[in-house]
Amino acid sequence: MSSRFPKITQAVIMAGGAGSRLAPLTRSLPKPLVPVGNIPIIEILIRQLVKSGIREIIIALGKQGSLIRTYLSDGKSWKVKIRYSVENKPLGTVGPLRLIDGLKPNFLVLNGDLLTDLNFKELFAAHYRLKAPATVAICRRSVKSDFGVVTSRGGRIVSYAEKPRSAWDVSMGIYALSRESLKNIPRRRFDFPELISKLAGSSRPPAVFRFKGVWLDIGRLEDWKKADRLFAQNPKKFI
Numbered sequence: 001m002s003s004r005f006p007k008i009t010q011a012v013i014m015a016g017g018a019g020s021r022l023a024p025l026t027r028s029l030p031k032p033l034v035p036v037g038n039i040p041i042i043e044i045l046i047r048q049l050v051k052s053g054i055r056e057i058i059i060a061l062g063k064q065g066s067l068i069r070t071y072l073s074d075g076k077s078w079k080v081k082i083r084y085s086v087e088n089k090p091l092g093t094v095g096p097l098r099l100i101d102g103l104k105p106n107f108l109v110l111n112g113d114l115l116t117d118l119n120f121k122e123l124f125a126a127h128y129r130l131k132a133p134a135t136v137a138i139c140r141r142s143v144k145s146d147f148g149v150v151t152s153r154g155g156r157i158v159s160y161a162e163k164p165r166s167a168w169d170v171s172m173g174i175y176a177l178s179r180e181s182l183k184n185i186p187r188r189r190f191d192f193p194e195l196i197s198k199l200a201g202s203s204r205p206p207a208v209f210r211f212k213g214v215w216l217d218i219g220r221l222e223d224w225k226k227a228d229r230l231f232a233q234n235p236k237k238f239i
Helices: 041-051 065-072 095-099 120-130 179-184 192-200 221-233
Strands: 010-015 056-061 081-086 106-111 114-116 134-144 148-153 156-162 165-178 207-210 215-217
Touching: 010 041, 041 056, 041 065, 041 114, 056 065, 056 095, 065 081, 081 095, 106 120, 114 165, 114 221, 120 134, 120 165, 120 207, 134 192, 165 179, 165 207, 165 215, 179 192, 215 221
Parallel strands: 010 056, 010 106, 056 081, 134 207
Antiparallel strands: 106 165, 114 215, 134 165, 148 156
């Protein structure tokens, strides 16, 4: 990262989700503590963040938060300061940020249930270079339809594609945010798509950071199995 830009030092990990789609793994563990290889997902993220220069991590907790707090403690095991913010009722994917004191002028936010080899320093540098209120890490994903798709015009079929694929730019659940952008978060349940859409209509719209490496959202059992295999093949790629 260029020395022209401030170093990245603070990150928030969103770890308040119930993880119901990842059952039965989440019947006894919160989703961020589900292991990939033999290491909890959230620990892999913490190790990556520390290597990127992060010195303070705030964990936004919800359901089963006490187990995460017990496992991570104060972060000394990873030579990082860890503190916690607890939501007493569900506040969505971005609403919990309103509860956190002491946020830096710019910081990282990421979901606690993903596996990636993204370079956080490069994302942070792009965020500063683009002078954006928010920078969203995105990657390209191809989605196959389960149906035959018909296009018609004037009551006549002009094309018929059997289970076609469509490509989309998707959010990776990793963001560089300015503290200023939090003014757009109301004191109620609020999600990242709502915040980004609100900022998109402003005079300083959000930016994107396009990524072509490994990214897996570990939201379902089949996603976890894929992440577990990928990590086992080359752990050094991620930690």
